[in-house]
Amino acid sequence: MTTDLPDYDDLPPAAEGGRSAWGLFGADDNLGLVNLLTPERVVAAARLIRKGTVFPLDAPVDAFSPPIAVTRGVPRHHLLHVPGTFAFDDVYDNFFPQGSSQWDSLAHVGYAPDAFYNGATEEDVIAGRRLTMEHWARHGIAGRAVVLDMVATLREAGRPYDPGSRTEFSVEDLELARRRAGVDFHPGDVVIIHTGFARWFLEQSVSARLAVQRSMTTPGIAQSEDMCRYLWNTHITAVASDTIAVEAFPADRTRAMGFLHRILIGQFGMALGELWWTDNLAADCASDGIYEAFFASAPLNAPGAVGSPANAVAIK
Amino acid sequence: MTTDLPDYDDLPPAAEGGRSAWGLFGADDNLGLVNLLTPERVVAAARLIRKGTVFPLDAPVDAFSPPIAVTRGVPRHHLLHVPGTFAFDDVYDNFFPQGSSQWDSLAHVGYAPDAFYNGATEEDVIAGRRLTMEHWARHGIAGRAVVLDMVATLREAGRPYDPGSRTEFSVEDLELARRRAGVDFHPGDVVIIHTGFARWFLEQSVSARLAVQRSMTTPGIAQSEDMCRYLWNTHITAVASDTIAVEAFPADRTRAMGFLHRILIGQFGMALGELWWTDNLAADCASDGIYEAFFASAPLNAPGAVGSPANAVAIK
Amino acid sequence: MTTDLPDYDDLPPAAEGGRSAWGLFGADDNLGLVNLLTPERVVAAARLIRKGTVFPLDAPVDAFSPPIAVTRGVPRHHLLHVPGTFAFDDVYDNFFPQGSSQWDSLAHVGYAPDAFYNGATEEDVIAGRRLTMEHWARHGIAGRAVVLDMVATLREAGRPYDPGSRTEFSVEDLELARRRAGVDFHPGDVVIIHTGFARWFLEQSVSARLAVQRSMTTPGIAQSEDMCRYLWNTHITAVASDTIAVEAFPADRTRAMGFLHRILIGQFGMALGELWWTDNLAADCASDGIYEAFFASAPLNAPGAVGSPANAVAIK
């Protein structure tokens, strides 16, 4: 079923703008484009493990403090002596799976009120009946990663760029980065967009971080139908970044495609990765000129969960 | 440095029994035998990805309820509406990183009071200065997995076996399972011991589970110096199981080697994985006769943490 | 309505044993016998404030550790610096309102499955529609307290008594203590039964406390229909103690009245106070011979809550 996905313009229109991929993997599907991660693609991706270098892609769980989204929080960690031993246990409270490097499950954002990916309802999500994190966890996410280094791309293009600004990356910008990287996209790819935002944020003072919390200003992909068409037609599984929302934020909700999550998650069933730690991987790509890698992630096997730490490694 | 680890009997004796590997990777080492996961070994292990099947090794985070260790708990999950949107977030409280499928960090159990792996003190652990989970998280854990199916081994040997009993697996038992699997151990291996305990537990009634909580009875490897010698001399990195403690429990603390965690973690710096979901992987090994796999885990990047979900996949 | 409550034997029989007070305060009542705390009784009780001594009745919130009920826990406390100031805030996780000195709301225990006080259903409790703590919180609990010192009573009667044992106090024992105290019961009274258990528990070693956790052994009132008749016919509002359950525990569920909570809470709508710190108050009563006091409590205004800290003072 996965070999011949239709083109974007052949998808049926969605009721409130954009195109709909609902039903492509069956009415009961809870995986979305993770379905594209077929055994053949896993085997092919394994050949990218050439030098044996492992790049963990998760920032510390408590790195983003104060939290960028005010409705999330920083985990509270307790160390516990195991009674009667010389051993320790520990426990977390206030652990927001989306508080640091993370996956959005397909239950995170709907296309419209009460209309989540593949026709799931709010009640389906609340009851943990559809789309929540355990579906990806039971499948695993393994395949090929491709790195688009927007910092290097814009620098080489002579364009000024501030990773703390609301810079929009257009389809042309992504294509520029892809050609620079010397890679094609393959179906099932995990596309990793390095913007420099996460490192920039971690270097700011507390008051500067609070200003980011207030404004939510971050760079990211442009909100346009061109972008939707482009991302769909590549037939990738996931797009991840070192920003809070992959798309430029705050979303400009006055535009038809003003909040891409609605389409990417709610219609396409695409996996979005956010606040990933991409610096080490991007630096290695710059160093050896190879912008593809094997990718493996074990999302938290958390029934009913909306988000998960990324739990991801790229291996070159 | 990792190519010529001494034999067990060439290690210096430890003060309170067993042998000591402190200092082998330097006085400041916080990784222990994870150091054995060299790039060469990662590349070699990648060749084990032959059919592209991914086996997530994490049970659901809330599966073990009531908790087997009474001092741990079941996570509390809250779904949160994102104000003014049709989106959800979520948050966990009472999230015990060791409550389900998990890694013990080297900070979990010491060799003796105030004497943790490589000479770290209790204060080092409490302050998060040594041994805690972020060290493995920044390194990543990738390499070769080998599966020892004790259920099938004992069955084929005609020995009665109850996965809810305190059955000890001797060195000879493990060797029987290894030979049956047709594999050798390689330095850096993650040895996965399938006992059937986790599945058995999940099939019990609440009152039967509470009886397990009270007695902590579980099968596992035998507590003996032979076992220490065997596990060290294989030069493996990790041993994981679908039980609460890898070793048979409750520990018989009257024996010299009565609580193996002290030696394996506190002296060897070996990674222990517990309560892993090994059923699907073991079934596949039984089906295709191949008991080795590529292995990747991204432990939670949790500074100062004692434990982490396993976040692990095996790929064949 | 509150002046002429029927006698126990004039109440209609309840379906599964005992008598039923459902409907006495109206079909929608959520207060139970707290209705008896009329303004006249508050004014009368205020006259008991004679020397101005205040007796807080709450033990520390973290005193009972390990928790006596294994399904409850000890609160986790976090001190937080208020950013940019020389001020502190704090926050609790794992805060069990019934973990230390506490009130059982009428939502805590039903008379039978799905049959809570006054006909409320499980769904009413889960939805916070009936019986939960905010009802008492909005009313306040103020009136007269009477102290029954069982330790002194049994000692003076020459009866051996171990506050760590499952000693049952019969109606005759309570009457002995009442006469010794020189008090009558008045409608609306809060009867405080001092058994010495809480102090005893706090003086035990950790392993002795764990033995209590396992067996739940505590002294308390006897489980009998005589006891139900006696407590109802006094027309008191509340009975509180320095034990985990007011009644002797573990409950002997083989008896018809084997678990008094079912009748006292589920049928009578009586307020039960548990694990109160009664030592200072009992010592003062022994010293001045006055076993009555003004009583005031502000249960936590916690919508939908099952329990609350006692938040109580007696004033003599």
Next chain:
Amino acid sequence: MTTDLPDYDDLPPAAEGGRSAWGLFGADDNLGLVNLLTPERVVAAARLIRKGTVFPLDAPVDAFSPPIAVTRGVPRHHLLHVPGTFAFDDVYDNFFPQGSSQWDSLAHVGYAPDAFYNGATEEDVIAGRRLTMEHWARHGIAGRAVVLDMVATLREAGRPYDPGSRTEFSVEDLELARRRAGVDFHPGDVVIIHTGFARWFLEQSVSARLAVQRSMTTPGIAQSEDMCRYLWNTHITAVASDTIAVEAFPADRTRAMGFLHRILIGQFGMALGELWWTDNLAADCASDGIYEAFFASAPLNAPGAVGSPANAVAIK
């Protein structure tokens, strides 16, 4: 010791402005002006219980949502089935003792960095050695309450007033309210200032509440040395209000007395009550013309805690 407190102008000057009451109750004192609640004053206050009406002063623990202080949160409540019974327990996470109607302990705000009331250090607070909530909890807070209704006072004075504004109440305004109420202040009084803010906030939309969260705008007492002198010279124990900070907020830190908490808590050892639910009490005072009441509070017996729910009742 409590009968002859010096006048404000006879107190020694404090190093960074204002006057210091450190040492008045001894070098080890942890109670501050709660010391003024002597038995005689409790007995005298009990005579104010004339009609037996009880006014709980705590708003619901989850009422202020989103939280007015962004660094606090709304409690998360979990209902738990008690296994094998028809009973419920419950547990809170993210329980901020200062999230709703509350007391500031003397550990909440210092006079200067590392200089808390009576010379306590930050380390004293962090270690729970000084000033934290258990001291007041073990003493209890009972005495006389006096109500100042600023809403009615300003209305009768013909002054426009918006409870959502940063209105400052001057000494003259408080005096006007006091004379209007026909009361004198007595040593040890709990002065309750009704501003209408809490009710106003609870009637706002979510977006209007978020605007309050952003600006922290609330009415309250004026930040001036006159106010300090006035409040000290009354020799009251506590001042409470239905606002977030008693004083007008945000504090104007450019003034010498720009943040009154520093003086009132950090120098005077005065008890501050915030976000109390004063509407019912104020309405009753308006109705019967009596602006004094008996007051009782049992602060949470929370060792090391900075704040507590108010747990307070006024009784007339």
